[in-house]
Amino acid sequence: MKSDLDHLMKENNLDALLVAGPAGHNAAMTYFTGLAHLTHGYLIKKRDQEPVLLHPPMERDEAARTGLKLKSLNEYDFLALLKEADGDHIRASSGLLKQILEDHAVSGRVALYGKVELGGFYGALRMLDEAMPEVELVGEPGMKSTIRKARATKDVEEVERIRAMGMITTSVMGEVAEFLVSHDVRDGVLVNEDGEALTVGDVKRRINLWLAVRGAENPHETIFAIGRDAGVPHSTGTSGDRIELGKTIVFDIFPSEAGGGYFYDMTRTWSLGYATDEALKVYEDVLEVYEKVYAAMVPQKPCRDIQLLTCELFEEMGHPTVLSNPKTEEGYVHSLGHGLGLDLHESPAFSQAESNTDLLLPGSVVTVEPGLYYPDRGIGVRIEDSTWMGPEGKLEILADYPKDFVLKMRSS
Amino acid sequence: MKSDLDHLMKENNLDALLVAGPAGHNAAMTYFTGLAHLTHGYLIKKRDQEPVLLHPPMERDEAARTGLKLKSLNEYDFLALLKEADGDHIRASSGLLKQILEDHAVSGRVALYGKVELGGFYGALRMLDEAMPEVELVGEPGMKSTIRKARATKDVEEVERIRAMGMITTSVMGEVAEFLVSHDVRDGVLVNEDGEALTVGDVKRRINLWLAVRGAENPHETIFAIGRDAGVPHSTGTSGDRIELGKTIVFDIFPSEAGGGYFYDMTRTWSLGYATDEALKVYEDVLEVYEKVYAAMVPQKPCRDIQLLTCELFEEMGHPTVLSNPKTEEGYVHSLGHGLGLDLHESPAFSQAESNTDLLLPGSVVTVEPGLYYPDRGIGVRIEDSTWMGPEGKLEILADYPKDFVLKMRSS
Numbered sequence: 139m140k141s142d143l144d145h146l147m148k149e150n151n152l153d154a155l156l157v158a159g160p161a162g163h164n165a166a167m168t169y170f171t172g173l174a175h176l177t178h179g180y181l182i183k184k185r186d187q188e189p190v191l192l193h194p195p196m197e198r199d200e201a202a203r204t205g206l207k208l209k210s211l212n213e214y215d216f217l218a219l220l221k222e223a224d225g226d227h228i229r230a231s232s233g234l235l236k237q238i239l240e241d242h243a244v245s246g247r248v249a250l251y252g253k254v255e256l257g258g259f260y261g262a263l264r265m266l267d268e269a270m271p272e273v274e275l276v277g278e279p280g281m282k283s284t285i286r287k288a289r290a291t292k293d294v295e296e297v298e299r300i301r302a303m304g305m306i307t308t309s310v311m312g313e314v315a316e317f318l319v320s321h322d323v324r325d326g327v328l329v330n331e332d333g334e335a336l337t338v339g340d341v342k343r344r345i346n347l348w349l350a351v352r353g354a355e356n357p358h359e360t361i362f363a364i365g366r367d368a369g370v371p372h373s374t375g376t377s378g379d380r381i382e383l384g385k386t387i388v389f390d391i392f393p394s395e396a397g398g399g400y401f402y403d404m405t406r407t408w409s410l411g412y413a414t415d416e417a418l419k420v421y422e423d424v425l426e427v428y429e430k431v432y433a434a435m436v437p438q439k440p441c442r443d444i445q446l447l448t449c450e451l452f453e454e455m456g457h458p459t460v461l462s463n464p465k466t467e468e469g470y471v472h473s474l475g476h477g478l479g480l481d482l483h484e485s486p487a488f489s490q491a492e493s494n495t496d497l498l499l500p501g502s503v504v505t506v507e508p509g510l511y512y513p514d515r516g517i518g519v520r521i522e523d524s525t526w527m528g529p530e531g532k533l534e535i536l537a538d539y540p541k542d543f544v545l546k547m548r549s550s
Numbered sequence: 551m552k553s554d555l556d557h558l559m560k561e562n563n564l565d566a567l568l569v570a571g572p573a574g575h576n577a578a579m580t581y582f583t584g585l586a587h588l589t590h591g592y593l594i595k596k597r598d599q600e601p602v603l604l605h606p607p608m609e610r611d612e613a614a615r616t617g618l619k620l621k622s623l624n625e626y627d628f629l630a631l632l633k634e635a636d637g638d639h640i641r642a643s644s645g646l647l648k649q650i651l652e653d654h655a656v657s658g659r660v661a662l663y664g665k666v667e668l669g670g671f672y673g674a675l676r677m678l679d680e681a682m683p684e685v686e687l688v689g690e691p692g693m694k695s696t697i698r699k700a701r702a703t704k705d706v707e708e709v710e711r712i713r714a715m716g717m718i719t720t721s722v723m724g725e726v727a728e729f730l731v732s733h734d735v736r737d738g739v740l741v742n743e744d745g746e747a748l749t750v751g752d753v754k755r756r757i758n759l760w761l762a763v764r765g766a767e768n769p770h771e772t773i774f775a776i777g778r779d780a781g782v783p784h785s786t787g788t789s790g791d792r793i794e795l796g797k798t799i800v801f802d803i804f805p806s807e808a809g810g811g812y813f814y815d816m817t818r819t820w821s822l823g824y825a826t827d828e829a830l831k832v833y834e835d836v837l838e839v840y841e842k843v844y845a846a847m848v849p850q851k852p853c854r855d856i857q858l859l860t861c862e863l864f865e866e867m868g869h870p871t872v873l874s875n876p877k878t879e880e881g882y883v884h885s886l887g888h889g890l891g892l893d894l895h896e897s898p899a900f901s902q903a904e905s906n907t908d909l910l911l912p913g914s915v916v917t918v919e920p921g922l923y924y925p926d927r928g929i930g931v932r933i934e935d936s937t938w939m940g941p942e943g944k945l946e947i948l949a950d951y952p953k954d955f956v957l958k959m960r961s962s
Contacts, residue, residue, distance in 0.1 A: 158668060163575065163769065166667075175771050175786040195879065196784040212877055217903050225905025227691035250669045255578075256570060257662045260675060261689025277673025279639035343765060346808060350762030353755065357575065357769070359587050359809055372608040374587040396758060397771055465624055467607065491629055493637025 291501030304537025369513030703913030716949025
């Protein structure tokens with residue numbers, strides 16, 4: 139949680155954090171600013187001190203709404219720096235950063251944050267590193283970084299925002315189910331009022347619409363994959379594909395607050411009208427593993443152990459997994475889930491790597507998403523919910539939704 | 551244009567480009583992949599050679615759709631590298647990049663690209679730099695970088711995609727105008743059927759909805775600012791503000807293709823019902839400058855000269871500008887426009903800095919957006935269109951829309 143930042147900085151031997159970039163779609167910055175329309179800026183957080191936001195002068199009103207201590211970038215003269223640097227933007231940017239750090243008496247180990255264009259920053263920071271021997275610029279590893287560690291557990295306000303996104307998400311999922319089952323069927327394919335086949339693209343356009351109406355955005359698209367596509371976990375589906383009865387449909391939806399805030403993430407797998415015996419067996423195996431793994435998710439449990447348990451359960455059922463073959467593209471081919479918050483994927487991680495020491499803790503918000511994939515048989519099944527471990531250590535689905543596999547068509 | 555890449559690489563003395571990150575909302579990557587659901591990856595483009603996309607194995611179908619030469623990241627063993635590095639992610643990432651570069655026989659000057667988390671990459675790249683003396687990692691300055699230079703002129707396919715976004719944008723603008731003027735008015739304020747005051751937040755929700763229906767997304771929000779807010783160029787407006795007659799409303803809308811593709815950008819300023827004489831005068835001044843500047847935008851013209859001309863025209867009319875006072879927050883306070891494409895702001899730049907040598911060229915897609923701001927008088931006016939300089943050197947508004955200032959209410 140945010141309140142852990144100072145002691146995490148101490149643990150990682152950091153004197154300051156330097157966050158760069160816009161306030162939206164840039165989790166490290168949004169973590170401090172909240173959702174705000176700030177196109178760029180810097181945030182400096184020294185250990186045991188209040189953060190300071192440096193903002194463009196034109197965005198002073200938006201900056202003021204963050205409630206942070208402010209400083210306008212107008213107080214620095216970038217044009218003069220650029221002239222001094224003979225028009226060399228990288229040198230001028232490096233000079234600006236030097237002035238900012240000196241102004242705030244920053245020295246020691248400074249960790250870098252922000253989703254920004256790599257090229258220019260890499261150049262400017264290398265120069266800064268040479269120009270300020272009293273500063274050591276630190277690139278902390280993504281998932282293990284100080285801010286990520288703080289974000290690995292959520293406070294109640296964050297959980298409520300994720301839950302609100304969950305309510306939107308389940309409501310859209312319900313609309314999609316209703317939309318599908320209310321269609322007519324011709325030759326095993328869903329058709330609209332004009333007798334034309336409904337396509338994956340049609341469904342996705344509706345999803346974006348229903349999300350927008352509810353004030354959500356969909357920065358990473360939606361997975362709506364049928365048949366063979368369903369068997370490839372990250373295939374988002376083929377726009378022109380028709381919606382056929384009796385085929386597995388993996389519907390994985392992960393919208394965020396409009397402007398680039400908190401995410402929700404869930405998946406249901408459906409078979410319209412009826413299911414083949416083969417697909418039903420795969421579905422039941424996934425559901426059984428979901429329930430067993432869920433029951434094993436208790437406080438202080440290493441996330442790696444949860445992933446290993448998931449693999450073992452699937453292997454006992456005779457499915458190949460990444461445990462016996464890390465490169466398998468059949469069976470259980472990914473990890474059990476991931477932390478969820480301002481990024482779709484954040485800490486804790488469920489990687490099976492021995493170096494993964496992440497624990498499930500009160501305050502964790504994680505997805506639970508076992509799945510099985512058999513692309514050559516045209517079958518893919520994944521069941522996913524976003525969950526929160528409350529202060530008492532009980533895991534809770536933040537926004538529940540029925541786990542039915544077969545959706546009966548209204549017309550039949 | 552993309553076809554300029556090899557000779558621009560030669561000009562900048564580059565042997566290769568290394569692009570990192572996802573395929574959406576990451577212009578340097580999207581430039582090569584097109585819109586694709588790739589959560590991360592690397593692209594290597596050696597001079598005079600076809601680019602190669604390294605993609606996560608689970609996303610092989612999406613990768614195949616890009617039409618690029620492919621290599622699966624499955625061919626590298628990150629878990630082994632992580633073990634070798636005792637769980638140090640930065641060292642392992644650096645090792646992975648080393649293997650990838652060696653595999654593709656990359657040496658010499660390699661320019662870095664991609665919108666990614668700064669911290670981890672900075673650390674890994676510094677290590678890589680030491681581990682591969684045959685490689686020089688180059689951070690090119692944002693706007694002057696090789697890929698940005700290529701992107702500074704658009705081919706016909708790109709222009710048509712931007713124009714299509716323009717058609718969506720003008721159509722939404724029309725819906726908003728119609729929505730506003732069809733409201734009833736009570737005590738000078740727009741009210742809905744229940745007699746409740748319409749707010750800026752209500753209008754914005756409609757805008758997002760109307761964009762989503764048309765297959766667009768709105769990653770940077772919309773500016774819908776009234777009264778004093780209109781006088782602060784980057785204020786997005788206050789959600790709870792009521793819509794009053796006779797106040798300037800700056801409506802600046804800049805959506806992109808869903809998934810993170812090409813943008814459109816336009817602004818209209820409206821005064822509902824009637825306009826005050828004071829606001830009307832400001833509006834007429836902006837429109838006059840718009841037309842004069844537009845006429846001066848001819849091929850090979852330095853963009854800086856266009857900005858200086860804009861300032862001079864406003865100063866002749868008695869308005870303060872950034873020419874006489876670079877830090878003014880009244881009058882004309884920004885630059886005339888910006889390049890537009892996969893990023894909302896790209897080359898060419900209209901900065902007044904002496905180092906700005908960008909030219910307006912056939913193939914340029916730029917916004918034209920003079921404006922005047924008087925926050926203390928509650929007045930802001932900006933008129934903006936996105937334009938394309940065609941092969942014959944003629945500037946064309948990509949999607950036109952009436953420039954009326956006063957919108958008559960239907961009820962009056």
